[in-house]
Amino acid sequence: MTITLARPTTDLFDAWAAAVAEFDGGHIDGGGYEQGFVPDRAACEAFVEKAELYATPGAVLPEGHVPCDFFWITEGDRVVGFIAFRRELNEWLRRFGGHIGYATIPSRRREGIVREALRLVLRFAKSEGYDRVMLTCDDDNVGSIRTIEGAGGELEDVIEASEPGQPRVRQYWIELSPA
Numbered sequence: 001m002t003i004t005l006a007r008p009t010t011d012l013f014d015a016w017a018a019a020v021a022e023f024d025g026g027h028i029d030g031g032g033y034e035q036g037f038v039p040d041r042a043a044c045e046a047f048v049e050k051a052e053l054y055a056t057p058g059a060v061l062p063e064g065h066v067p068c069d070f071f072w073i074t075e076g077d078r079v080v081g082f083i084a085f086r087r088e089l090n091e092w093l094r095r096f097g098g099h100i101g102y103a104t105i106p107s108r109r110r111e112g113i114v115r116e117a118l119r120l121v122l123r124f125a126k127s128e129g130y131d132r133v134m135l136t137c138d139d140d141n142v143g144s145i146r147t148i149e150g151a152g153g154e155l156e157d158v159i160e161a162s163e164p165g166q167p168r169v170r171q172y173w174i175e176l177s178p179a
Helices: 010-023 041-054 093-099 113-127 142-150
Strands: 003-006 068-074 078-086 100-104 133-140 154-157 169-176
Touching: 003 078, 003 113, 010 041, 010 068, 010 078, 041 068, 041 100, 068 113, 078 113, 093 169, 100 113, 100 133, 113 133, 133 142, 142 169
Parallel strands: none
Antiparallel strands: 003 068, 068 078, 078 100, 133 169, 154 169
16 A cells, blocks of 8 residues: 555546545535535535645635645545645644544444554655644544554643534644754
8 A cells, every 4th residue: 555645636537526525515625615615526625725725825715714735535536535634733723633644434443443543644844844733533443543653743732622412632742843
């Protein structure tokens, strides 16, 4: 398995649409999509434009949004997941989102795909001058806990969720450079 990160492109439309469809309209962490959107060609083209805008230094973004590098996790010509590197933390991201969000398509979970994609994004963050990054996950998400801790994540806090009835949120920091 060779996992790579691809910038969003309409060249991967069919693979992207198949990947998004696996989430059946549900939320896709790190995807950058509004819940329930339809993965058609127009949506792909719009997202490619959005990804280019968010990755452009100094771009004017919607209120509450931060600069971000969106990547599609690929294996050959298949899109097998999504990962985003947020260049800044606003108040909400400081509590609930962190610098990095990710998701693997349901049919490919528990294969180490996100572990490898996270390693690649951490390398990218370090090359961009970051000394440390924050990640969060639900307190009951054993897979993400193992992935983040396996990448060197140090638990900073466990806080109440953003919405009642949701699991608590674990906040981690990963050091990218020697102290």
